[in-house]
Amino acid sequence: MKVAPPPLFATWLGYLTVILAFAALLGTIVALGVRRKDEKRAMFLERWAFRCVIATAISTALTTIVALSLFTLSWTSQNVYRQLLLAASLFTLALTLAGWRERDSDVLWKAATRLLYLIGYAGCLALALAIVGMG
Amino acid sequence: MLNGLLVVKGIVATITFVAALIAFLTMMQIRKKIPAILPGNAAALRRWHLISGRISLVSTIFLAFIGMGLALYLYPPSSLRPWLHVVAGVLTTLWFAGKVVTVRRKLQPWMKQLLPIGVILFVLHVVIFLTATIWAYWFKITGVP
Numbered sequence: 001m002k003v004a005p006p007p008l009f010a011t012w013l014g015y016l017t018v019i020l021a022f023a024a025l026l027g028t029i030v031a032l033g034v035r036r037k038d039e040k041r042a043m044f045l046e047r048w049a050f051r052c053v054i055a056t057a058i059s060t061a062l063t064t065i066v067a068l069s070l071f072t073l074s075w076t077s078q079n080v081y082r083q084l085l086l087a088a089s090l091f092t093l094a095l096t097l098a099g100w101r102e103r104d105s106d107v108l109w110k111a112a113t114r115l116l117y118l119i120g121y122a123g124c125l126a127l128a129l130a131i132v133g134m135g
Numbered sequence: 136m137l138n139g140l141l142v143v144k145g146i147v148a149t150i151t152f153v154a155a156l157i158a159f160l161t162m163m164q165i166r167k168k169i170p171a172i173l174p175g176n177a178a179a180l181r182r183w184h185l186i187s188g189r190i191s192l193v194s195t196i197f198l199a200f201i202g203m204g205l206a207l208y209l210y211p212p213s214s215l216r217p218w219l220h221v222v223a224g225v226l227t228t229l230w231f232a233g234k235v236v237t238v239r240r241k242l243q244p245w246m247k248q249l250l251p252i253g254v255i256l257f258v259l260h261v262v263i264f265l266t267a268t269i270w271a272y273w274f275k276i277t278g279v280p
Contacts, residue, residue, distance in 0.1 A: 092200065
């Protein structure tokens, strides 16, 4: 009887990364939506989205460490190299977004940078989903 | 699959090295340590230094992540070249982070030593580039040990 290989990135840590990336994207979108009605709440949400993207980077690093340890122990041939590439991209993108937001706290509120910033958050979520989706 | 990862790593590493070279040359020209070989005034050169430095920083983070994954778990170094590559990679990442923190927070007395700090950073980039897999393949092809 064949036993399915254990998932490397689709663990609770991987799902946590997805949730954090989703929370960051949701936070920015909702912040944009409520800005006109309630500026204080918008600022609060935007600040939490920034924290979520930092947490996404940390969570990605932790997930990768655990996944690669599992791979070394059980040696299941899966998409590990592709997943490592995607994890490195997610980590870099999340850190870049965090660094950008740290340098410029108005990045979400400026029309010139808003779209690129939002695309970055959406990219984080897409990468996190792709990593977990590969198992 | 490993080959695909190494190809991506090689392409990004080349971009990193070119960006580091541009950052090095622009700052050397601004500080008049080399003859004026690049076009543009000091402000334009400083802008290019910043842009190429940021590209180099982001791609170094990306490469460090992949490199640590490969070196620690998937493809541990087995001979002198990969060991040198890994050690130079770790040193470069730490040195780069230190330089960024120094510049951002204007840490004294390190702000006065930015030129040697930058030169050492570029030398580390050169070491990583020269100990990369591409040269190992090249030496095998050409018969040089």
